[in-house]
Amino acid sequence: MSESGLPCVEGLFSAEDGVATLHGSKCTGCNTPYFPRSEACHNPDCTGSNIVDFDFGGSGTLWSYSVADFPPPPPHKFDKPFAPYAIGVVDMECGLRLIGQMVDKAEDVKVDAKVELVIDTLYHEDDVAYSSWKFKQI
Numbered sequence: 511m512s513e514s515g516l517p518c519v520e521g522l523f524s525a526e527d528g529v530a531t532l533h534g535s536k537c538t539g540c541n542t543p544y545f546p547r548s549e550a551c552h553n554p555d556c557t558g559s560n561i562v563d564f565d566f567g568g569s570g571t572l573w574s575y576s577v578a579d580f581p582p583p584p585p586h587k588f589d590k591p592f593a594p595y596a597i598g599v600v601d602m603e604c605g606l607r608l609i610g611q612m613v614d615k616a617e618d619v620k621v622d623a624k625v626e627l628v629i630d631t632l633y634h635e636d637d638v639a640y641s642s643w644k645f646k647q648i
């Protein structure tokens with residue numbers, strides 16, 4: 511749905527054949543997912559902390575959202591002129607609760623909507639598009 515560009519942070523996510531994947535980790539002792547990667551398990555009930563790399567993706571449900579009506583302060587980057595956008599908090603089916611910008615216009619965003627993880631352009635700099643993960647209502 512968009513130009514692919516370069517990731518805004520290297521190694522955090524990837525997009526292949528239109529499928530968005532987040533590169534995180536998971537504790538094999540208690541199955542707690544982490545994104546970004548964690549070096550240790552932070553579950554106080556876990557006694558068998560063993561962290562392995564784990565890829566996340568797929569869909570989820572929009573738990574809540576907020577609308578950014580004004581430009582974020584540095585070091586955040588955005589295309590000018592600034593356009594308001596919604597930031598969603600999504601309960602992913604894989605067990606993660608993730609924050610991400612919504613592709614949908616803020617006035618169209620609905621709590622409890624089913625959403626999918628996508629990789630989309632975040633901003634342009636020196637004619638290069640930089641991308642990040644976002645959510646899109648399905």
Ligand SMILES: [Zn+2]
Pocket residue numbers: 537538539540541542551552553556557558559560
């Ligand atoms: Zn654990």
